[in-house]
Amino acid sequence: MESSSSSSVVLPWVIFLCGAVLVHPNPTLPANQSASLILPLKAMQIPNKLSFHHNVSLTVSVAVGSPPQRATMVLDTGSHLSWLHCAGAAAPPSSFNSGASTSYRPIPCSAPTCTNPISEFSLPVSCAAGNLCHVILSYADASAVEGSLAADTFRLDESGTTFPGTVFGCMVSGSSPNPEEDSKATGLLGMNRGRLSFVSQSGFPKFSYCISGRDSSGVLLLGAADYQWLRPLNYTPMIQITTPLPNFDKIAYTVRLQAILIAGRPLSVPESVFEPDHTGAGQTMVDSGTQFTFLLGPVYAALKSEFLNRTAGILQPVEDPNFVFQGAMDVCYRIGDISRVDLEVALPSVTVVLGGGAEIRVSGERLLYGIGGNRYCLTFGNSELLGVEAYVIGHHHQQDMWVEFDLVNSRVGLTEFSCELASRRMGLES
The missing domain is CATH 2.40.70.10 (Acid Proteases)
Incomplete structure (x- = not known):
């Protein structure tokens, strides 16, 4: 939950996305598409954005870039921009290596995404060295991350469903009350109604989840849940x-x-x-x-x-x-x-x-x-x-x-x- 908007136990676990059963045939289809993408949720422990130690966060395991790199991302319906820790001197071991992806594209300051006013950001977008569109995101626990907007291919399953050109933040620095714990996740998957959220960019008209109350599989579904x-x-x-x-x-x-x-x-x-x-x-x-x-x-x-x-x-x-x-x-x-x-x-x-x-x-x-x-x-x-x-x-x-x-x-x-x-x-x- 981003601080610009608002604010994230009995059971110590987190949710991981694994393989898929039904595949969305074409992520660029219009909003009346009928197919859905279904993924299982697994439980593990990982901290979330709020200042509770050893909290439970909902995480998704995705693949980003070409060739694909595995990334563990916190599933957040309270945030509009997805982001990844990008490789650098102070980056955690799980970081995304943008230089190794042939489909990675930095977004320049002159791009419409950067030049148009984006009120969804808590702090103004600026132009950084190298003509990069610079962003800063802050959260309710006083943590923050900053870096540059970029685009790359996201994959959510093992059967080839891709989302090319997905805009996200490639973050190279930040501050956190629990840096050691936060390094367990590669980034965050923004899922609110903002125009740069993952669900908005991917074009699904609906999405659902079922969070397990026990150490068993839950479900994340992108698309319609047409089950009687x-x-x-x-x-x-x-x-x-x-x-x-x-x-x-x-x-x-x-x-x-x-x-x-x-x-x-x-x-x-x-x-x-x-x-x-x-x-x-x-x-x-x-x-x-x-x-x-x-x-x-x-x-x-x-x-x-x-x-x-x-x-x-x-x-x-x-x-x-x-x-x-x-x-x-x-x-x-x-x-x-x-x-x-x-x-x-x-x-x-x-x-x-x-x-x-x-x-x-x-x-x-x-x-x-x-x-x-x-x-x-x-x-x-x-x-x-x-x-x-x-x-x-x-x-x-x-x-x-x-x-x-x-x-x-x-x-x-x-x-x-x-x-x-x-x-x-x-x-x-x-």
Whole structure:
């Protein structure tokens, strides 16, 4: 999640893309194309953009260049530009070697991509030495990367589906709170609604994913998910605005948040607190680049109070009342041996209610994240402690849900579904 827009455990893993089953015959087809590209998601641990150590990020394994070089990229629906660490003196071992690719093309300062105003960048595009189009990207954890715009061929599967001329950032320097951990990924795959995002450039009208809640295969699908066994999806419309607002990210997947329920009862907060204000602050974004779900201060305070009241005498809070896990999560407990069944009974469910009737229900072990020493923290955090003026629905609370981003009809579809079962039905290996 880029800082210009907003802000990314119970289970320590990440998602890797492997081979494909169905192949999109021609990525340049118009938006009414019917074929889809399906890839399995595998689980591993890797950090994400937010300042949580050893977090879970969703990553895709792609091939870039000619001959192809393998790259592990964080899948981020909160970012508009894909980028790779490019080989250099200070680059991590996993970097992309642009000099070894015969299809690599740097984008000059005179190119329309560089000369036209690009408001989607948090910092202005400039012209660097060598007539290169220079970009800087900054993120919510105060990390940043910079380099030059370029184009090359991207491949997402083993059967020849290519996306030639894909624009991305070839980054040669940056700063990060966790440089050693961040070096495990080669870069980031931007998937929001910006014109330079990978999904916009590739021309797919829809894409979906199912994030496994267990150590088994999930799914990433580019194209339409025409499967009867996935129906019905509950759709919530994307919010669109025409007037530019300083604190509203117009290319994010913004939906309408209507209520937060705890144990089926709405929090005691005014409905107006869920609406963006006159500056655009307070939008609600679906962001795969953010791990947990973050709420604006007043709503988080109400959830915290109610959750503590309902777990009093059941769970033992951490003794230090000033303890805040990684600066954003301060509802934490000491818990010994407890089963998932016990958690389902002991903990009140939290439901995120969206416009159009779509809901995300969080219960049991997904409400808590183990941070070591028998300590667990609530997987909802205070976005204002992150310096983010928005509600952010992270990928931890999207586990074992089919999530569809319908770009043509400007809506997001949700339904609870076993990702392991989806993988089997699509013929993917577990």
